Every structure is written in structure tokens, then in C-alpha cells.
Amino acid sequence: MSATFTEAKTSRGNVTALMVALLAACVAFQLNASMLSPALVTMGKELNTDQAVIGLSQTWFFTAAALFSLFLPRLSDIIGRKKILIGMMLLMAVGSVIAAMAPDVTWLFVGRIIQGVSGPTVPLCLIMLRSAVSNPRKYGTLMGLITAVNGGVAGVDSFVGGYFAEHFGFRSIFWLMVVLAVVATALIAFLAGESKPAAGTSMDWLGVFFIVVAVGALLTALNEGSKLVGALAPGTLLLSIGLVVVAAVAFFCFWTVEKRAKQPMVETVHLRQRATWAPLLTTTLTMTGIFAVINGIVPAYVQAADPGFGIGPTEMSLIILTPYALLGWLVGPISGRLAPILGYTKVLRIGMLGSIAALAIIAFFGLSSLPMMIAGTVLLGIMYAGTVNIMLNGLGVVLSPAGNPGFLPGMNAGAFNLGAGLSFLVLPAVLVATSAIGDAAASYMTVVVTGLVITVAAFAASLLIPKPLEAEVAE
Numbered sequence: 001m002s003a004t005f006t007e008a009k010t011s012r013g014n015v016t017a018l019m020v021a022l023l024a025a026c027v028a029f030q031l032n033a034s035m036l037s038p039a040l041v042t043m044g045k046e047l048n049t050d051q052a053v054i055g056l057s058q059t060w061f062f063t064a065a066a067l068f069s070l071f072l073p074r075l076s077d078i079i080g081r082k083k084i085l086i087g088m089m090l091l092m093a094v095g096s097v098i099a100a101m102a103p104d105v106t107w108l109f110v111g112r113i114i115q116g117v118s119g120p121t122v123p124l125c126l127i128m129l130r131s132a133v134s135n136p137r138k139y140g141t142l143m144g145l146i147t148a149v150n151g152g153v154a155g156v157d158s159f160v161g162g163y164f165a166e167h168f169g170f171r172s173i174f175w176l177m178v179v180l181a182v183v184a185t186a187l188i189a190f191l192a193g194e195s196k197p198a199a200g201t202s203m204d205w206l207g208v209f210f211i212v213v214a215v216g217a218l219l220t221a222l223n224e225g226s227k228l229v230g231a232l233a234p235g236t237l238l239l240s241i242g243l244v245v246v247a248a249v250a251f252f253c254f255w256t257v258e259k260r261a262k263q264p265m266v267e268t269v270h271l272r273q274r275a276t277w278a279p280l281l282t283t284t285l286t287m288t289g290i291f292a293v294i295n296g297i298v299p300a301y302v303q304a305a306d307p308g309f310g311i312g313p314t315e316m317s318l319i320i321l322t323p324y325a326l327l328g329w330l331v332g333p334i335s336g337r338l339a340p341i342l343g344y345t346k347v348l349r350i351g352m353l354g355s356i357a358a359l360a361i362i363a364f365f366g367l368s369s370l371p372m373m374i375a376g377t378v379l380l381g382i383m384y385a386g387t388v389n390i391m392l393n394g395l396g397v398v399l400s401p402a403g404n405p406g407f408l409p410g411m412n413a414g415a416f417n418l419g420a421g422l423s424f425l426v427l428p429a430v431l432v433a434t435s436a437i438g439d440a441a442a443s444y445m446t447v448v449v450t451g452l453v454i455t456v457a458a459f460a461a462s463l464l465i466p467k468p469l470e471a472e473v474a475e
Contacts, residue, residue, distance in 0.1 A: 014191075015132055019142060021191040022125040024184040025085060026149040028092060029121035031161075031177050032061065039165035039173055040296070041303060042313065046170055047105045052428070055296065056223070057105065057112050059424045063219045064116025066417035070215060071208045072120050073127065073410030074265055077198035081128050085121070086188050092118040093181035100174035111174070119417050122147060123409035126397045130405075131195050136340040136473050140394070144336020147393040148329045148386060162317035197405060204265035210254035211265070215414065217247035222425050266407055275399045276408060278464040280415045282348075283392045285461055287419025289454030290355060290384055292427040294324060297447055298362065298377060302370075307441040309370050319370075324377045328385025335387045339394060340472045345465050348391035352459040354383025359455060363448035367441055392416075398471035427451060 036043070036058070044054045076084035092115050099111030125146055133139040164172045221243035224236055255271075258264040270276050301308045302316045311319070339347050358380035366373030396412030397405075430450050434443040 015142075017191040018129065018132055018193070019145075021184075021187040022129060022146055023149065024180075024187045025089060025121055026125055026146055028089060028177070028180045028184040029118045030149050031180060032092065032096075032115050032118065035161035035173055035177070036170075039161050039170045039313065041300070042165040043108075043170045047102070047108060049105045051300075052432075053105055055424050055428055057108050058296075059223060059421045060109055061112040061116045062119075062417045062421035062424070063216070063223075064113045065119025066219065066414045066421060067119075067212050067216055068117050069120040069123070069410055069413035069417055070211055071203075071265065071410065072117075073124055073406035073413070074198075074404070075203055075406075076124055076127075077404070077406040078196065078201050078203055079199075080194050080196050081124060081131075082188060082192050082194040085124055085128070085192070086185055088118040088121060088124075089181050089185040089188065091115075093178050093185070096174045096177040096181060100171045100178065102171075115177075116417075120410055120413040122149070122393060123396055123413045124406075126393060127405055127409055128192065128195065130397055131197070132193070136471055137337065140336040140338075140340045141333050142336070143394050143397075144333040144339075144390045147336070147390040148332025159314070159317045159322050162313040162321075166312065166314050202263050204257070204261050204263060207254055207257045207261060207265040210250045210257060214247045214250035214254060215418070217243045217250060219418065219421060221247065222422065266411075267401075267404070270401055270404070270407065274464055275466050275468075276411070278461060278466070279392065279395045279399060279408070280411055282458050282461040282465060283396075283412055283415040284419040284422070285454055285458035286352070286355075286384075286388060286392065287416055288422040288426060289451040289458060290359070290380070290423070291420045292423035293359065293362070293448055293451045294321075294377065294380060294384075296424060297427060297431070297444065297451075298366075298373070301367065301444050302373065304440075307367070307444070309373075319374055320377050323374070324381035324385060327378060327381035328389070331382050331386025332390050335390050336394065339391060343467055343472055344391055344395055344398065345462070345467050348388060348395070348465070349459065349462055351383045351387030351391060352455070352462055355380060355388055356452060356455050356459065358383055359448060359452040363445050363452060367444055367448075395465065395468065398468040399466070423451075426454075 040051065040054050040058075043057075044051050047054075072084055072088070095111045095114030095117070097111070098114060099108055102108040102111060126143055129142055129146065130139060133142060160176070161173055164170075164176065221240045224240045224243065255268060258266055258268050258271075298320060299313075299316055302311050302320055303313060304310070335347055335351070358376050361372060361379065362376035366376045392412070393416075396409045400406075400408035427447050427450060431443055431447045434446045437443065
């Protein structure tokens with residue numbers, strides 16, 4: 001059964017003040033990813049490493065985010081949502097300091113992994129908002145505003161990231177992250193109220209252990225498997241197969257533990273329902289198909305002299321990433337407002353079809369024409385960042401079981417980060433695999449078409465998501 005909008009409230013406080021605190025937290029988290037997009041090339045140069053390694057640092061950030069997203073929302077139901085959110089912001093600041101001072105790429109990895117603790121920031125903020133706002137229309141609008149941050153902070157983040165990278169080096173970006181994380185911590189501490197809907201419940205740490213091992217082993221197997229693109233290495237192949245086996249065994253143990261636990265982290269009956277696995281599958285496939293295209297492939301292509309357009313990081317941010325993120329920010333509250341009226345799943349599918357069209361424009365027209373590339377990313381900003389992203393986050397909240405409100409948002413946040421990590425593994429691997437043909441433009445087209453095909457699969461999965469009737473209203 002999906003959650004309702006009548007959940008008991010524990011010190012919800014002023015909604016406006018709460019929105020300020022939650023937006024600050026979401027902005028601080030989003031900067032961990034989007035502000036670095038135009039700086040990836042600069043990071044490689046300053047740390048004397050190649051783009052594959054820098055891309056791997058992004059992958060491990062999202063891997064850590066995926067793992068912590070699996071259980072922190074549930075833990076927040078038990079010991080306090082405000083307390084967990086403050087802890088996440090503080091660790092984000094610590095990770096940013098380490099990354100800013102990193103003498104080599106190893107320490108960059110350490111900093112990024114610590115920053116990944118903040119992975120479930122957006123779903124946790126949506127859960128806190130939902131406990132304070134009972135009106136579906138109002139919640140939909142505010143949900144859209146918060147979730148739109150996931151597509152970029154109104155484009156300012158990309159511009160500032162590109163400018164700082166070009167003029168002050170990539171370390172300056174991490175120092176800015178430190179400041180914003182500290183500000184967000186203070187705002188949450190003073191403006192947000194605490195809530196513990198599952199206070200007194202025991203945390204199922206054995207279940208947490210097995211699900212984290214399962215997902216972690218699977219992600220590591222995918223990471224190792226990506227190394228097989230260039231050449232077949234028996235040792236790497238055996239390691240990947242071994243990790244997949246570990247993941248399967250750990251998930252079996254997780255399922256067994258959850259069936260027998262008195263207070264399970266997740267009831268197995270919920271895992272079998274379409275309201276659980278269909279949105280998780282849709283989220284994972286959508287992120288895999290789109291995320292690296294807009295945050296890695298397109299920026300790299302536009303900046304490349306051949307076969308790209310030879311544009312600097314600051315200008316690239318202004319014409320590609322900023323419009324994408326700004327439109328996502330503007331459209332998000334609109335799609336959030338429409339969701340309870342037209343239906344969450346209907347708005348999601350409209351956005352999915354628009355995203356597919358946008359990827360087609362980029363693949364077949366944008367690689368040879370800068371105006372068409374801009375047009376494709378603008379449409380992607382409207383349809384993905386401003387619509388699909390909002391609906392997927394919203395569905396994670398409104399389809400969650402009433403007795404375990406942190407379960408599906410946490411798993412969905414894990415799916416977002418899992419998909420983002422997969423995207424930075426799969427699509428660059430396709431780029432490397434096709435580079436041998438000697439036609440760079442054709443190689444980039446193959447990558448974007450791959451993303452397009454995966455997104456079509458995501459649309460098919462979205463057809464299986466049930467309507468969250470209790471979160472929708474009649475026109």
C-alpha cells in the first residue's frame with residue numbers, strides 16, 4: 001500500500017523556514033556532482049592522470065552514495081531525520097576538505113567516497129517535507145522545487161564550476177563545497193524540526209550488512225568488468241565473476257534475514273510488489289542512459305577540438321549545462337504541481353518520451369551542429385531534469401509503504417546513484433570500445449545511441465509502475 005498524506009507530524013514548524021533549510025542541503029549535495037562536470041578535464045591535468053581515472057573517482061562517489069542511500073533513510077526514521085541530515089552535511093564538508101587538499105588522485109578518491117555519505121540527501125529532504133505538508137497539490141509543487149535541484153542548481157553551478165576550474169583550478173571548487181556544506185548544516189540545525197516516526201524500533205543491522213555487501217560487490221564487479229573493454233585479462237575476468245557470485249550470495253542472505261527478522265529493514269512482501277521494483281528498475285535504467293551523456297559525454301565532446309567544437313569549459317557551461325539546469329529548475333515545480341492532478345505516472349511517461357527525443361536530436365544532429373546540440377540539451381533539461389527526475393523522486397516517496405516511509409525513498413536514492421555510477425561505467429566503455437574504428441564522431445554517436453536505447457528500455461519499465469492514487473487528486 002502506498003503512503004498517505006496524513007502521517008503524524010512531530011514538530012513540523014514553519015514550512016517556509018523548512019524549505020530554506022532543505023533547499024540548502026539539496027544544493028550542497030548537488031554541487032558534489034554537477035559543479036565538477038565542466039572541471040573533469042582540468043582535474044585530470046592538475047593531478048597528472050587520465051580521464052578514465054577521473055571518471056572512476058566520479059563512479060566511486062556515486063557508489064558510496066548508492067550504498068549509504070540503502071539504509072540511512074530507514075535509520076533516520078528511527079533516530080531522527082534532522083540528526084541524520086546534519087551528520088550527512090558535516091561528512092560532506094569533511095570529504096570536500098580532503099578532496100581540496102588531495103596531493104594525488106588516491107586522496108581525491110578518499111574525499112569523494114566520504115562525500116558519498118550524503119547520497120540520500122534529496123529523498124530524506126522529501127520525506128521531511130512530506131511530514132510537514134499534507135496537501136497533495138502544495139506538496140507536489142514544493143517537491144518539484146526541491147527535486148529540480150537534482151538536475152543542477154539553476155545552471156549557476158555549472159557556470160561557476162567551469163569558471164573556477166579555468167581560473168583557480170579544481171581545488172577551489174571543493175573549498176566552495178566546504179563553505180556551502182557548513183552553511184547548510186547551520187540552516188538545518190536552526191530551521192528544521194526533528195521527526196522519528198519509527199522511534200523505539202531496532203535497526204536491522206544484519207540486513208543492512210548483507211544488502212550493502214550485495215550492492216557493493218555488484219558495483220565493484222561492474223567496475224572491474226569495464227577494464228575488459230580494451231583487452232581480455234583472465235585475472236580481471238575471474239575477479240568480476242567472483243564478485244558477482246558474492247553479490248548473489250549476499251542478496252540471498254539478505255532475503256533470508258529479512259524473512260526471519262522481527263523488525264526487518266525491508267519486508268520481503270514489499271520487494272515483490274510492482275510498487276517497489278518497477279520504479280527502482282525505471283530509475284536505474286533512466287540514469288544509466290542519460291546521466292553520463294549530459295554530465296560527461298556531451299561536455300567532453302563540445303570542448304574537444306576534433307571532432308567537437310573546441311569550446312572552453314566556461315563557455316561550454318554557459319551554452320550547454322546552464323540552460324539544461326536552469327530549465328530543469330524552472331519546469332520542476334510545474335511538473336510537480338501537475339503530478340497529483342494529471343497523475344504521477346502519466347507525467348513521468350511524457351517526460352520519458354521527451355527525453356528519448358532529446359537524445360535522438362543530440363545523436364543524429366547535435367554532433368555535427370552546435371545549435372542542434374544546444375537544442376537537444378535544452379529539451380533534455382525540460383523533459384529529464386524538469387520532469388522525469390522530479391517524478392522518479394516523487395514516486396519513491398508516495399509509493400513507499402505507510403509503515404516504513406524511509407524504505408522506498410532510500411532504495412530509490414540507491415537506484416539513482418547506482419544508475420549514475422553505471423552510466424559513467426557503461427557509456428565511457430562504449431566510447432573506448434568503438435574508438436578503434438578510427439572515426440571519433442561515429443564513436444560519440446554510438447555512445448549517445450546506446451544511452452538512447454537504454455532510455456527506451458526505461459520507458460518500457462515505467463509502464464509497469466502503479467498509480468499512487470492516494471497522492472493524486474481529481475481535477
